[in-house]
Amino acid sequence: MRVDKRAIGVFDSGIGGLTAMRELAAFLPHEDIVYFGDTGRVHYGTRSRETIVKYARQDARFLCSFDLKLLLIACGTASYAALETLQQELPIPVFGVVEGASRRAAELTRVGRVAVLATPATISGHVFGNFLNTISPGITVLEKACPLFVPIVENGRFQPEDPLVRILTEEYLAPVREAGVDTIILGCTHYPLLAEAISRCVPGAALVNSGAEAAKTVAESLRKTCLAAPETHVGTRRYFVSDSVAQFRQNAGMYLRHPLDGSVEWVDIEKYE
Numbered sequence: 001m002r003v004d005k006r007a008i009g010v011f012d013s014g015i016g017g018l019t020a021m022r023e024l025a026a027f028l029p030h031e032d033i034v035y036f037g038d039t040g041r042v043h044y045g046t047r048s049r050e051t052i053v054k055y056a057r058q059d060a061r062f063l064c065s066f067d068l069k070l071l072l073i074a075c076g077t078a079s080y081a082a083l084e085t086l087q088q089e090l091p092i093p094v095f096g097v098v099e100g101a102s103r104r105a106a107e108l109t110r111v112g113r114v115a116v117l118a119t120p121a122t123i124s125g126h127v128f129g130n131f132l133n134t135i136s137p138g139i140t141v142l143e144k145a146c147p148l149f150v151p152i153v154e155n156g157r158f159q160p161e162d163p164l165v166r167i168l169t170e171e172y173l174a175p176v177r178e179a180g181v182d183t184i185i186l187g188c189t190h191y192p193l194l195a196e197a198i199s200r201c202v203p204g205a206a207l208v209n210s211g212a213e214a215a216k217t218v219a220e221s222l223r224k225t226c227l228a229a230p231e232t233h234v235g236t237r238r239y240f241v242s243d244s245v246a247q248f249r250q251n252a253g254m255y256l257r258h259p260l261d262g263s264v265e266w267v268d269i270e271k272y273e
């Protein structure tokens, strides 16, 4: 059997992509993974497509300074804006979080009504809706921008009992509940932290974690293409950020749901033109 010792690159606009990193690392314990979080230029979700593409290109260029076999865009917003560009420009396979989650949602829905929750930028691109309609034209898709979900999560406010969380989930999800949706795509990598609160607001709906589905797709792809690392290898994790290392260290555990498991270094991302 062929093996491939090169690393996997993962990037996000900041720290939320760690929810996908967690899943990827769990599926692929033998792989070396390099994560870049653009914490100095976050948030991407309220920026123009041109700016997001520019940033994503720099993020990818930095990661490609490592010997990579594959790149995962662990960010709903960057997947919307830059997946096609990076797939065209890079010599390695590039995955985003849209396709796997859409396929899973199409499998899960019984009533044919799916909601997509994501940042304003992602929703403006209709990428989840378009993909769902392509693979399953009968499905009705309700796309809902949730601009305040990222800031509340980053402030540690995601407990279902928190009054602020209850007000915001009710505001964003009342139309989803009223539309009789039975499957909800969490189209932003911060949102898994709000899963419990979202479930309480739309009882019985299946939640699809887009980062976890992308991690599954990556793991399957490595298996199929025989690009997996040797099973004797213990995968290493390295983290890079474009802002405070200390802040990233302090907050990472909330998204990973385990203590940080690798080194963290600062990188001057603007250098990667």
Ligand code: DGL
Binding pocket: 012, 013, 014, 016, 017, 042, 043, 044, 045, 046, 074, 075, 076, 077, 078, 119, 122, 150, 187, 188, 189, 190
């Ligand atoms: N990482 C982004 C996403 O998954 C959310 C944070 C941001 O707006 O940059 O869409």
